[in-house]
Amino acid sequence: MQHYLIFHVSLKVVSACDQLRIDAALSSVVDFNNKTFSLTLKNMQKTHSGLYTAIASGESDKDIVTYRVSVIDAVEAPVLTVNSSGSSDSCTFNFTCRGHVFTLSSTFVYDSCSREEVTSQINTLILDCSEESIICNHSNPVSWKEDRINITQLCEENERRQMTTIFYVSSYKIGLIIVCVVVGVIVFAGLVLYCFCKNKKGVKQADDTDYDDAETQKMTGDTWTTVTYCTVGGHQTPSSAHDC
Template structure:
């Protein structure tokens, strides 16, 4: 059973709000009842929910309420269970004797629990110890636009039928509260996170930027070093290939010279040997013709 809000009017009706699915207890308001033969609790359909006979001290429940009501035969209160919106209406206690007396009448309204409000920050600005936050508190058809300045804001309230939206602030938080007679829900935002941590976040961003710049510079230096090493190795490799090539030519010339020495015997052991020595003709030259003057 939930705690109910009661609203008295100038008539005999007592307004009661109950949340959907909950129970409600309807009490006899007078301390002493007049003498009666029977006591009835009637609903808005004029159905007798329960009939209590004073002489027999017994009660009789309506067939449609047998599993949904409890009747106290000492206090004559009536408890209705698992209330639905279709159960909204008037409930009256009547004592009968020589005439009927309306003891008490309740106007029961079955309503749903409120939906949770939403607190949205539109913008915030922080400088030194001064913080400004523009925000919106919204729930269903209700809305409040306000600002949090210099650690405070003005308390505001708007209503629509039975729903109420309240905005309030403290040094630590902004509070948006949505309520009706049977329930309430709220949303909060920490002003510490919005204001004082903003400067820290800014410093953190600057630190991260400096760190990122250092990392980028280090990576660039590494790339330049790697490129220099690569070029150096490439140049050194080219030089080594030239030396090897020259060595190969020299070795080839040396081998050819040794081969020529082995073939030619005592020929000179020089590069010239690889080309070949000058060969004298083997046939002696023919004697020149004797002229008449010689004879």
């Protein structure tokens, strides 16, 4: 009896008794064991995808087993992106998992998140988390790759970042208050000085007015306005002296 493997219905690996014949087109991709009748495929290309059928040939052909072989590429590495949720909680995050043409999103709150999964044809994308990590896994029947982030470390870093932000905000507020107080003191001192100078100027003007009144009175008093006329004999020119 003769056993042979049909590849794409045209290429054959043939074993007749103890003799082995491998089609030249398959010699680089198959290892056939004529004792166990097992076939190992190697160096596969996408063109090698198809049906592989083991047939026992005698008076009539009998199909023993048929396999459909698909040669597919390894998956691309997924990308996991984690963003702060904007919450005051230092261990709450929104994250996105991207792989192939898929995108999954979820929210991590402390040690839990909702598991998300999507499958299309031969590719599967899974987004999951544990107490320590967020995991983005992209796989197909021949390979898998993942991207993960240590959530414990992320929580600690976010907490430090929030504390730093609080410190700077507090420092800014304190600095602003100090500046406002200093400006207020300067303005108040300026007003006090202005009022003091204004009052002092008013007092000086009042003193000057009193002095002018005294001078006016002195110049218009009896000493300056009194004229004594002496008539001795004939007509004489008036004199401003007190004694004649």
